[in-house]
Amino acid sequence: MIGAVVSIALLCGLLVLRVPMMIAIASAVILNFYLSGAWALTLPQTMISGMSRFVLIALPLFVLAGGLMNAGGISGRLFEFARAIVGWLRGGLAHVNVVTSMFFGGMIGSSTADLAGTGSVVIPAMKKNGYPADFSAAVTASSAGIGPLVPPSSPMILYSAVTGTSLGALFLAGLIPGILLGLSQMAIIAFLARRRGWQPYAAFLVSEVVRTGRRAVLSFGLPTIIVGGLVIGVFTPTEAGAFAVIFALVLAMFVYRRINLRGLYRVLANAVQLTGELLVIVSLSFALGAGLTNAHVPEALVVIIDLITIGDSEYMRMLAMVILAIIAGMILDPLIPVLVPIILPTLLFYNIDLVHFGVLMVIAVVIGQVTPPMAIALFISGRIAEVDQMEVLRANTPFLLGIVFFLLLAIAVPEITTWLPSIIRN
Numbered sequence: 001m002i003g004a005v006v007s008i009a010l011l012c013g014l015l016v017l018r019v020p021m022m023i024a025i026a027s028a029v030i031l032n033f034y035l036s037g038a039w040a041l042t043l044p045q046t047m048i049s050g051m052s053r054f055v056l057i058a059l060p061l062f063v064l065a066g067g068l069m070n071a072g073g074i075s076g077r078l079f080e081f082a083r084a085i086v087g088w089l090r091g092g093l094a095h096v097n098v099v100t101s102m103f104f105g106g107m108i109g110s111s112t113a114d115l116a117g118t119g120s121v122v123i124p125a126m127k128k129n130g131y132p133a134d135f136s137a138a139v140t141a142s143s144a145g146i147g148p149l150v151p152p153s154s155p156m157i158l159y160s161a162v163t164g165t166s167l168g169a170l171f172l173a174g175l176i177p178g179i180l181l182g183l184s185q186m187a188i189i190a191f192l193a194r195r196r197g198w199q200p201y202a203a204f205l206v207s208e209v210v211r212t213g214r215r216a217v218l219s220f221g222l223p224t225i226i227v228g229g230l231v232i233g234v235f236t237p238t239e240a241g242a243f244a245v246i247f248a249l250v251l252a253m254f255v256y257r258r259i260n261l262r263g264l265y266r267v268l269a270n271a272v273q274l275t276g277e278l279l280v281i282v283s284l285s286f287a288l289g290a291g292l293t294n295a296h297v298p299e300a301l302v303v304i305i306d307l308i309t310i311g312d313s314e315y316m317r318m319l320a321m322v323i324l325a326i327i328a329g330m331i332l333d334p335l336i337p338v339l340v341p342i343i344l345p346t347l348l349f350y351n352i353d354l355v356h357f358g359v360l361m362v363i364a365v366v367i368g369q370v371t372p373p374m375a376i377a378l379f380i381s382g383r384i385a386e387v388d389q390m391e392v393l394r395a396n397t398p399f400l401l402g403i404v405f406f407l408l409l410a411i412a413v414p415e416i417t418t419w420l421p422s423i424i425r426n
Helices: 004-018 021-036 042-053 053-069 073-087 090-109 111-128 133-146 152-164 167-196 206-232 237-255 263-294 297-308 314-329 336-349 352-369 377-385 389-395 395-411 416-426
Strands: none
Touching: 004 021, 004 263, 021 042, 021 263, 021 395, 042 263, 053 073, 053 152, 053 237, 053 263, 053 377, 073 090, 073 111, 073 206, 090 111, 090 167, 090 206, 111 133, 111 377, 133 167, 133 352, 133 377, 133 389, 133 395, 152 167, 152 263, 152 352, 167 206, 167 237, 167 352, 167 395, 167 416, 206 237, 206 377, 263 336, 297 314, 297 336, 314 336, 314 352, 314 395, 336 352, 352 377, 352 389, 352 395, 352 416, 377 389, 389 395
8 A cells, every 4th residue: 555655646746747647657657566566567468458448449530530620620610600600699709719619629529629729710819809818718728628528529538448438428428518518608708798898799690600500511520420320329439430530531631621641641640649648648547557456545545535425425425536536637637547547446336327427527627627737728728818827727717616516516416417328328
């Protein structure tokens, strides 16, 4: 147990010092195996076992599809369509920001990719129309958190690989929370717009909705393929990823003609690099989780949770686990492949619904991305808006509180996440 504590302390210390995630986890794994006296050959065996999960085949496919769509110029078309739909509301451009992220997240499935795709379009437009730079960055950072909830979702693919939970069920479970989170952010914007006197961005015209909708309609083919195929049962999530790549390639290269062969090479290179980094982190995390399990860390975690929870309450236990995830998410990026292998035995001991908890983990990831010290979403959006990260953090306070409240609601009402998968299954 002492070796496990020392390994965790080393991991957290290296991450606080901004040591790259891969090096930090590798150091913790090697130290854990050394202190436990485990046979050295078990380390590569455990790592290979972690990378050999069939569902992980979907990860590079969706990463590549997202990269193709991001480089294919769809953000501008989605922005125009969102403007036609909600631009007439008070604070219209901020609403457009959220709706664009909801659309874009359903095609990319990554908050950082969403920020790169929509932030460069929406943030300059908001600043040009008189919105404060810090608020423009804040709403963009928070709305980008919708992406990981809406399929395809990279965090959910990683969660499925670690826990063995159905990826199709996780994709479906994230749909309703993703929509509700977007609507909650629009409610916050409506409140702020009334207080600060922000005006509508554009008048509502049916002709404009039709025109922009025609330009954007093909872009919605990707989420339609993924969700529709899973609901009807035409293909598995991995097969959906393959179809998504083909669709995105045709759309970006031959329909929109925004990517040439050199651009395709850059997209492929970025997808290979990102996938390689994630797979190494996943394999190391499996090894770390196995070492900590052998050191009886999950059993100790069960004892600690029983001590701090009031009564025999599943809600309180779930809340304790989610708080642990949020705290870990402040320094871990990515969070899921590192933390979930450690707490999975505890989840199974308490018989917690893994689909429900998977959505809660993704929301915890979203909170971690807008909470220091890492706060990667605030950093990226602040760079685009050319404003200090701490100013973005202050402006983001209403949205952060809104996400936390939504997380508590999702814990208390699990049907928000479990209803759609149960309906489809039946």
